[in-house]
Amino acid sequence: MTDLAKGAEPAKDFTDGVISTALARDEIDPDEIGRQKPQKIGRWLRSRNMTVGIAGVFLFVLFSLITNTFLTMFNLVNMVRNVSLIGTVAVGMTLLFIAGEVDLSVGSVLGFLTIVFGGLTVGIGIDPWLTALLVILCGIGTGLLNGLIRTKLNIPSFIVTLAMLTAYRSLALIVSGDRPVSVDPTGTFYVVTGGTIFHIPFLILWMLAVTFVGGLVLSRTRFGYHVYATGGNLEASRDAGINTDQIKLAIFAITGGLCGLAAALLVGYLHVAEPTTGTGLEFLVIGAVVVGGAELTGGRGTMVGTLIGTLIIAIITGGMVLLGYSQGVADIATGILIIVVGTIDLLLRHAGARR
Amino acid sequence: MSSSHEPFLVARGLSKNFANVSALQGVDLDIFDDEILAVVGDNGAGKSTLIKILSGAHQPDHGEIRIDGKITRITDPLRARALGISTVYQNLALVDLRDVAANLYLGCEPVRWGWFIDRQAMLDGARKVLADLKVHIPSLTAEVGQLSGGQRQSIAIGRATSHRGRVIIMDEPTAALGVKESQKVLDLIIRLKEAGTAVLIISHNMRQVFTIADRIVVLRHGRNVGTRWRSETTPDEIVKLIVGIETGQGV
Numbered sequence: 001m002t003d004l005a006k007g008a009e010p011a012k013d014f015t016d017g018v019i020s021t022a023l024a025r026d027e028i029d030p031d032e033i034g035r036q037k038p039q040k041i042g043r044w045l046r047s048r049n050m051t052v053g054i055a056g057v058f059l060f061v062l063f064s065l066i067t068n069t070f071l072t073m074f075n076l077v078n079m080v081r082n083v084s085l086i087g088t089v090a091v092g093m094t095l096l097f098i099a100g101e102v103d104l105s106v107g108s109v110l111g112f113l114t115i116v117f118g119g120l121t122v123g124i125g126i127d128p129w130l131t132a133l134l135v136i137l138c139g140i141g142t143g144l145l146n147g148l149i150r151t152k153l154n155i156p157s158f159i160v161t162l163a164m165l166t167a168y169r170s171l172a173l174i175v176s177g178d179r180p181v182s183v184d185p186t187g188t189f190y191v192v193t194g195g196t197i198f199h200i201p202f203l204i205l206w207m208l209a210v211t212f213v214g215g216l217v218l219s220r221t222r223f224g225y226h227v228y229a230t231g232g233n234l235e236a237s238r239d240a241g242i243n244t245d246q247i248k249l250a251i252f253a254i255t256g257g258l259c260g261l262a263a264a265l266l267v268g269y270l271h272v273a274e275p276t277t278g279t280g281l282e283f284l285v286i287g288a289v290v291v292g293g294a295e296l297t298g299g300r301g302t303m304v305g306t307l308i309g310t311l312i313i314a315i316i317t318g319g320m321v322l323l324g325y326s327q328g329v330a331d332i333a334t335g336i337l338i339i340v341v342g343t344i345d346l347l348l349r350h351a352g353a354r355r
Numbered sequence: 356m357s358s359s360h361e362p363f364l365v366a367r368g369l370s371k372n373f374a375n376v377s378a379l380q381g382v383d384l385d386i387f388d389d390e391i392l393a394v395v396g397d398n399g400a401g402k403s404t405l406i407k408i409l410s411g412a413h414q415p416d417h418g419e420i421r422i423d424g425k426i427t428r429i430t431d432p433l434r435a436r437a438l439g440i441s442t443v444y445q446n447l448a449l450v451d452l453r454d455v456a457a458n459l460y461l462g463c464e465p466v467r468w469g470w471f472i473d474r475q476a477m478l479d480g481a482r483k484v485l486a487d488l489k490v491h492i493p494s495l496t497a498e499v500g501q502l503s504g505g506q507r508q509s510i511a512i513g514r515a516t517s518h519r520g521r522v523i524i525m526d527e528p529t530a531a532l533g534v535k536e537s538q539k540v541l542d543l544i545i546r547l548k549e550a551g552t553a554v555l556i557i558s559h560n561m562r563q564v565f566t567i568a569d570r571i572v573v574l575r576h577g578r579n580v581g582t583r584w585r586s587e588t589t590p591d592e593i594v595k596l597i598v599g600i601e602t603g604q605g606v
Contacts, residue, residue, distance in 0.1 A: 221470045229450050229461060236448035239412075240462030241433040299452040 143256020
């Protein structure tokens with residue numbers, strides 16, 4: 001903030017104004033603020049991904065040094081594959097965060113949809129490709145339901161999706177009779193979901209593809225611009241003619257659809273549908289999004305950031321497990337990371353706040 | 356000059372009630388194509404309600420609006436924009452976390468192939484809009500929330516002018532600004548008028564009103580208690596109309 005003082009120097013008028021002799025109440029020339037601060041903020045925005053990225057590299061090097069097995073192709077591939085479904089669903093969650101919404105039901109919806117997958121393909125004997133399509137459509141349906149309740153009844157998404165978190169989990173348990181269903185993993189479907197190509201798991205490729213498309217939609221399309229606008233200033237967006245309810249409905253549906261895709265990928269990989277699948281997934285997904293720089297207050301976030309957040313969660317979880325800690329301890333570490341990152345963001349925000 | 360031709364917009368008998376409060380009671384208003392019209396009045400006089408009706412945010416309970424002589428319903432802000440009425444709200448309605456270009460094109464971003472943002476067209480257009488207003492914003496990719504009050508005001512006005520509207524409504528455009536920045540915004544309003552755009556300005560600042568306005572409409576308790584040419588009135592008379600003291604000139 002101190003370089004604002006430089007603004008006190010006389011600067012070119014921003015109009016070719018008639019009266020520029022009027023004494024300014026404060027001697028800060030607005031031009032200078034405009035000229036300097038965006039660069040500063042821009043640098044900060046770039047550096048936020050950079051800082052988080054460096055923290056990730058630090059953890060990466062740390063785990064590489066203190067364990068023998070971390071820095072192996074086998075472990076690295078496993079590590080990223082383990083978060084690939086988190087990364088896939090996080091694309092939808094990023095859109096929601098940017099629009100100022102949240103979906104706590106993603107884990108339960110994922111669990112419920114794996115049961116639907118198992119029921120359709122094993123119980124009824126539908127082709128797995130068609131099943132996957134139906135499951136994705138079913139996921140879009142769950143998202144639309146969330147979005148409709150959110151927008152038509154005007155209930156905060158936190159409440160709506162919290163209720164759905166319990167509802168879909170219970171539904172999964174009831175429908176499945178609390179028993180897992182095994183699928184017969186023959187056919188190309190199980191190759192392009194659970195298999196590998198050049199030693200790279202398809203799960204990772206799916207995550208990257210979804211993230212790439214999500215990033216393109218978010219940063220390059222009118223829809224993406226309207227998602228940012230909706231979360232950035234709801235009132236102004238409405239006045240500008242943006243149908244904010246429709247935007248919200250669409251991103252809830254996208255998130256639900258991605259849960260469907262994740263469910264199909266998971267069954268394709270595990271060859272089993274379990275009603276408890278995805279328990280606690282919302283924590284890791286939201287963690288990845290928050291570490292990635294999106295904020296629940298809306299208007300902020302990027303797909304690249306979310307991908308970095310997902311990879312950092314992969315490193316922490318993978319490293320901790322290699323060190324002999326349980327998944328539970330790794331989750332505690334992830335929780336601490338989220339709080340640390342959130343605090344740093346808040347401090348930076350206050351430091352960068354306008355006058 | 357304005358008196359020689361037909362008004363662009365004619366409003367007659369506008370009334371609006373909120374619950375038991377009568378915000379407007381039969382207000383008449385004319386807007387000509389190349390004038391600066393100031394609407395003044397005390398708090399609660401109905402100024403905000405009036406501009407919300409003109410900008411499509413509220414519907415009047417009674418009364419009619421004619422644009423170019425045709426009875427018109429201004430159903431929503433988009434409709435108002437299509438009719439040539441743009442509004443710069445007091446809160447500016449900017450998305451602070453988005454850049455200058457995105458704010459100038461908020462809700463009407465140029466696209467290629469139906470979906471993808473035409474970023475180049477957006478930057479070129481933004482540059483042109485700001486150049487036409489002779490507003491200097493250092494960076495089109497700066498976050499709007501990081502700009503000064505005057506620059507933010509300029510962007511909000513720029514967005515209104517980019518719709519190629521015939522009248523721009525401004526609600527207290529200088530209320531949040533310092534002396535120097537206020538002057539820049541007033542210069543800008545005068546340039547808009549010179550370019551042929553009508554400006555309806557709401558202001559509490561009598562000195563400002565007398566500096567720039569061609570005509571002054573005074574509202575009091577939801578009624579139009581007087582319309583004066585600036586050249587034929589005095590600040591004293593206007594203040595008396597605002598507070599409701601007889602001036603002997605008849606209302």
